[in-house]
Amino acid sequence: MNVTVDTVSVDLAGTRVVSGVDFLVGDGEIAGLVGPNGSGKSTLLRTLYRHLRPAAGRVLLAGDDLWQRAPAASARLVAALPQERATDFELTVAEVVAMGRTPHKGAFSRDNAHDRALVQGALQQVGMDGLAHRPFTGLSGGERQRVLLARALAQEPRVLVLDEPTNHLDIRHQVELLALLRGQRTTTLAALHDLNAAASVCDRVHVLSSGRIVASGAPAEVLTPSLIAEVFGVRADVVTHPLTGGVLIAFDHITPLP
Template identity: 70%
Template sequence: MRIAIEGLEVTLSGRTVVSGVGLIADDGEIAGLVGPNGSGKSTVLRTVYRHLAPRAGRVLVGGTDIRQLTPAQSARQIAALPQERGTDFELSVREVVAMGRTPYKRAFAGEDAADRDAVADALARVGMKDAGRRRFSTLSGGERQRVLLARALAQDPKVLVLDEPTNHLDVRHQVELLALLRAQRRTTLLALHDLNAAASVCDRLHVLHEGAVVASGAPREVLTPELLAEVFGVRAAVVDHPLTGDPLIAFDHRSPAAGVRGRAPERPQATASK
């Protein structure tokens, strides 16, 4: 299912933090939001899963404005893994994942076979199939992250919205999570700080700077040394990954960025896919 954001403007405490944002993720596509801290990535994602109401603009899922959907209808279309996760659940791992089935249940309805299969499959996908009886509160940060992703998968949404999904994960589980997202071929919007991970997993990138989209397109088109210097303030070379052929960013950790730090580049008009 295609998701599109048009003319988005968000104001917080009287300050405009996102303005004129437009971006897309086509059906089955993984679209990444990248940018420096404070550029507006999380704010944009919060409007998609309806944690924030925009001052202007709209979010379209399959051509429908999400504000026209009931909360239950929206939850069947979109599942989110936000940064503010409320992770102090006094529940078992299985009970947390089963919460993802709520949009499909009538009040006081019990689990059925479809629910049980969805929960078991989601736990297996994130490598937690034997952890169902463990208390969520006893898990490590990385384990909690995987369980909350399983909850989103159990929700069986058309669109996944993930805000820094690799936080707290060790290298192996980062690689497994990104491979899982690729294998899903489910329309996905995600924010990532790791630009090399974004270049590897995303079909399309949208670069945010000071609350606006300043570049959109395939990772190889977007992640240029010039943009990295202007937006991120780093000096880097972009080469081919020796194993995958994806763009690989080699950062210069000894020298400051070449160019003017923080000066946004000209906004391109096209949005290409990988």
């Protein structure tokens, strides 16, 4: 399912923080949204999972306006891993993941064998199946992050919206999560701080600065030293990754830009 962000503007407390953003996420594509803190990444993502209505423009799923759908119908198509999320569920890990099945069920429906199989499969995908009966509140931050991703996967979405999905994860689980995203190929839009993660996993990246898109394209085309200096204010070089052959961004951590 493709996603079109069509001239979307978003206001917060009377201030425009996202202005006239346009881009397309193709069916099965992994798109990265990158930019410095305060550039509007999380605000824009909120319009894709119906947490914040655009002040102008539209979000289209396969050509249909997301905000014209009923909330439950939208939830059957779009699953989100937002930054602002409750993490004090008095539930087991498996029960938290089972919440992802809610859009597909009636108000008083019990979980059936299909639901339980999807929950188990999602936990296996994120490497948390061995902790299914643990209390969610007893998990570390990284473990909670993986459980909440499993909840999104159990939702069987056509579109994934992920806001800093590698947040709290150690390097091994960051690599595993990025490999999972590449492998399952659900249409995905992810806000990422780590430019090397974006370069390794994304088919296209969209660079947001001061609420506007300033560049879009393949990572090798967009993540150039000049753009990184202009948008992020740091000195960097872009080289060939010695292990993957992809893009590797080397940052100068010694000499700041004037």
